[in-house]
Amino acid sequence: MEFLTGINKKDTLEISELMQAERIGQKVKVNGAVHTIRHMGNVAFIILRKREGLLQGVYEEGVSGFSLKDVREADTIEAEGILEQNEKAPNGIEIRMESVRILSEPASEMMPLAISKWKLNTSLDAKLNYRSIALRNxxxxxxxxxxxxxxxxxxxxxxxxxxxxxxxxxxxxxxxxxxxxxxxxxxxxxxxxxxxxxxxxxxxxxxxxxxxxxxxxxxxxxxxxxxxxxxxxxxxxxxxxxxxxxxxxxxxxxxxxxxxxxxxxxxxxxxxxxxxxxxxxxxxxxxxxxxxxxxxxxxxxxxxxxxxxxxxxxxxxxxxxxxxxxxxxxxxxxxxxxxxxxxxxxxxxxxxxxxxxxxxxxxxxxxxxxxxxxxxxxxxxxxxxxxxxxxxxxxxxxxxxxxxxxxxxxxxxxxxxxxxxxxxxxxxxxxxxxxxxxxxxxxx
The missing domain is CATH 3.30.930.10 (Bira Bifunctional Protein; Domain 2)
Incomplete structure (x- = not known):
């Protein structure tokens, strides 16, 4: 027997919380959908899509405690790492990713639309046919x-x-x-x-x-x-x-x-x-x-x-x-x-x-x-x-x-x-x- 007493407090943070100055340099936990992955040799940027926008995660080969091969676009994940400032990153912050937990994986290998592009260069019909996907842009x-x-x-x-x-x-x-x-x-x-x-x-x-x-x-x-x-x-x-x-x-x-x-x-x-x-x-x-x-x-x-x-x-x-x-x-x-x-x-x-x-x-x-x-x-x-x-x-x-x-x-x-x-x-x-x-x- 248990009683519910209100909203469950989560230990994952949203972008507005991460942007608080006192968070910089701290270890944080976040969740989100993998919007896109940009490979840069021994480093990769894992961009997460969250309700308040995009959040940049940084994967470093030999430093991050997981394999980049285990993460795919459209996965939903929970990640931990050190929060740092980076003026070039979305919202001026990024996370040096230490660990990742996969929450769910897509059943399809290919996205029907290139939602990670700044602008969807496709027809209105295509956007409407795949509406719930197009709106992830x-x-x-x-x-x-x-x-x-x-x-x-x-x-x-x-x-x-x-x-x-x-x-x-x-x-x-x-x-x-x-x-x-x-x-x-x-x-x-x-x-x-x-x-x-x-x-x-x-x-x-x-x-x-x-x-x-x-x-x-x-x-x-x-x-x-x-x-x-x-x-x-x-x-x-x-x-x-x-x-x-x-x-x-x-x-x-x-x-x-x-x-x-x-x-x-x-x-x-x-x-x-x-x-x-x-x-x-x-x-x-x-x-x-x-x-x-x-x-x-x-x-x-x-x-x-x-x-x-x-x-x-x-x-x-x-x-x-x-x-x-x-x-x-x-x-x-x-x-x-x-x-x-x-x-x-x-x-x-x-x-x-x-x-x-x-x-x-x-x-x-x-x-x-x-x-x-x-x-x-x-x-x-x-x-x-x-x-x-x-x-x-x-x-x-x-x-x-x-x-x-x-x-x-x-x-x-x-x-x-x-x-x-x-x-x-x-x-x-x-x-x-x-x-x-x-x-x-x-x-x-």
Whole structure:
């Protein structure tokens, strides 16, 4: 009989612990995966891959108490030796290896990808087919540490602002967005769909907690295969009550972006350096009306307006170019989208009901956020549904929430993979998606 009293203290050290000055010259124990072995005659460098990066071990023939032949790439090992400083080594330290214990060995002699190279010179398909192997490359995995930082900043910032984290169902009877782009399934002999958004649920929860957020997958059955679209992606959503206008939502997102860049600069310096990322300036972000910016871009770049009710990808690029040239900003809020292109719950502009009190946030030529003020009046919601010829079936519980009173509120959804993609400088959203789901990919 024994009792567990907490975390087991390990005698193996991590890179941050090894970098403490008092450790230099001491005998230390570490573990890790053999990333690569560089033979230099009587000396070899055994590079270990650990959660915080790379660690250099030095094997000396006749001095180290093991045979180099016993160690292979992709082995996981435990090693002991003397810690020394070396400016040329990763993180400026190395271990003069005295002994090694093999923890596990690969079953295959050959790695499918040359993960020890600084950059994986292979196709995107190859990287995705061997995703869990490709991500062992230092640059590849750094992208997802940056993505972790974005998500962490979103959570931490909103906690500080009094938001409550919620978890909404992904199987439902009715979609918030409507339309044909739905994954339909049978749910115990009843028709159901995978949710395109947590929108209806997070609005309902504003009546409970005032401010709520969620980070979760959403599903879009769109039959396209572009560099910017996925059929499953992670959405960073929040909804907040007692707003004075949709400008409060844009201001909250600006605050998040400021918090995010500060956190990345503070805690993710290693990954920023590996990826050569320059963080954007988010001290202030311009906001401009949809109809106005379309006209400005049309005039400046001599481009005819083809669709007066939406933005085409080329227009998003030009709007971002305009924002950079005119206001020196990588971000730009485009506000007052046409009502016919927004969902039924979007609040129409009382001054001109052809437009809504809503916005998109563009970042370096791509929409990464959609948000705005919602209708909070029960009768107004019913009238909007009727005007659009929409059935209320499946919306009963949602509408009942408004029947019993709701504060003025609004919110947004941020595409995590898209934001990561633009931040790290990739041009395909699959590069910043752990295991992408698109028209052709259902594995791994």
């Amino acid at each position: 230092i640059r590849e995995r750094a992208k997802f540490k940056i993505q972790e930082g974005i998500t962490r900043a979103f959570r931490d910032f909103l906690y500080e602002q009094g938001f409550t984290e919620i978890h909404t169902p992904k199987i439902g009877a009715r979609s918030a967005e409507g339309g044909a782009n739905l994954f339909r399934l049978e749910y115990f002999h009843r028709p159901a769909i995978l949710q395109q958004s947590p929108q209806l649920y997070k609005q309902m929860m504003v009546g409970v907690y005032d401010r709520v957020f969620e980070t979760a997958p959403v599903f879009r059955a769109e039959k396209h295969n572009t560099k910017r679209h996925l059929n499953e992606y992670t959405s960073l959503d929040f909804e907040m009550g007692y707003i004075d206008g949709f400008e409060d939502i844009m201001a909250m997102e600006t605050g998040f972006l400021q918090y995010m860049t500060a956190l990345l600069a503070k805690d993710y310096q290693r990954e920023l350096k590996v990826l050569n990322i320059t963080l954007p300036n988010v001290e202030k972000i311009p906001a401009v009306r949809f109809d106005e910016i379309k006209q400005k871009v049309s005039e400046k770049y001599e481009r005819r307006i083809k669709n007066p009710f939406d933005l085409e990808p080329e227009e998003e690029q030009l709007i971002s170019q305009y924002a950079k040239e005119e206001w020196d900003s990588d971000f730009v809020f485009v506000t007052h989208y046409p009502s016919k292109k927004r969902p039924f719950y979007a609040m129409d502009d009382p001054e001109d009901t052809r437009y809504t009190l809503s916005f998109d946030l563009l970042y370096k030529g791509m929409e990464i956020t959609t948000g705005g003020q919602r209708i909070h009046d029960y009768q107004m919601l019913c009238d909007k549904l009727e005007a659009r010829g929409m059935e209320t079936e499946g919306l009963t519980h949602y509408l009942d929430t408004f029947k019993h009173g709701m504060p003025p509120h609004g919110g947004l959804g941020i595409g995590l993979e898209r934001l990561t993609m633009k931040l790290v400088g990739e041009d395909n959203v699959r590069e910043t998606t752990l295991f992408p789901r698109d028209l052709s990919r259902l594995e791994p």
